[in-house]
Amino acid sequence: MSITFYYSPQSSAGRIRVSLAELDVPHEIIRVDLRAGDQKKPDFLALNPNGKVPTLVIDGTPMFESVAIQIALGERYGVQKGLWPAPGAPERLMALTWLVWGQVSLTGALFHYMANTSEYFPKEMHNEKQAEQALTEVRDLLRILDSRLDGRPYLTGERCTLADLDLASVLGWGLPAAKIDSSEQKNVHGWLGRIMERPAVKAAMVET
Ligand SMILES: N[C@@H](CCC(=O)N[C@@H](CS)C(=O)NCC(=O)O)C(=O)O
Known part of the structure; x- marks a missing residue:
């Protein structure tokens, strides 16, 4: 291979x-x-x-x-x-669901917000109404993530999967870059902190 x-x-x-x-x-x-x-x-x-x-x-x-x-x-x-559930396990379906949700729904809304606010995008592209709408969406989705992580250390349960690593890699960079404070979402905050401590994630965050 x-x-x-x-x-x-x-x-x-x-x-x-x-x-x-x-x-x-x-x-x-x-x-x-x-x-x-x-x-x-x-x-x-x-x-x-x-x-x-x-x-x-x-x-x-x-x-x-x-x-x-x-x-x-x-x-x-x-x-x-041990980073992806076995075929046929209910956790496999959960991992697929949350992996796609993380990229399509949450990352989609986060990038929509950034496109309308952040210095990474030209100022003339920024639109206040769009930004407001995108921020409401991001906040709603963060609340959904927070309740998913309530009583569950990871998205599919006890084990960290590629779905957690994927979404945390985006949020670990994207929330501070978008200047969105997620500390109110205690479960998200704890989950993100745990994943950010993993050596592979730490290394990728600082690589130039
Ligand atoms: N939906 C794609 C997005 C990939 C993407 O946007 N990559 C950016 C870097 S963050 C890129 O290569 N941009 C180069 C360009 O557009 O010229 C994925 O998840 O793989």
Whole structure:
């Protein structure tokens, strides 16, 4: 089995960096310089026509979209490592649900808010009404996450899975970047703190 990981630090690819490290999967890393535009070069576009990282090539087959990559890694390596529930277990369905919810619903709303407020996006794109609506949505979703984590250390129960690592990697960076205080959500706060302490997550957060 050969895995090539096209990666750029401090990007969506960080979540896959964490998973590969946690799963201890041998792989080759190719750094993609997003500022230099490496992702728009023909060789890269042949692997991922979107011109984005993460991109992972498994035995010659390119994959993109971090959620799809997380599921593939979970199925191939995660069960044995205890980071992805076994097929047929109810926890497998929960992990899929919360992994996709985290990316589509919560991360979607968070990025919508950031697009309308943050310095990462041009000021002329900012819209106050859109920002207000997105913030309400983020807060509602954080409350949903908080109640999911009530009496449960991780999203699927007692064990940390790739779904936790994926969502925590986004929130660990995204909440402070969006200047959203989540300390009122005590369960989210505790869960995030525990995951941020994991060596693979810590390393990805500071990598340059
Ligand atoms: N939905 C994609 C998003 C990937 C994405 O937006 N990647 C950004 C980095 S955070 C990128 O490569 N941007 C380069 C560009 O758009 O030129 C995923 O989850 O994999």
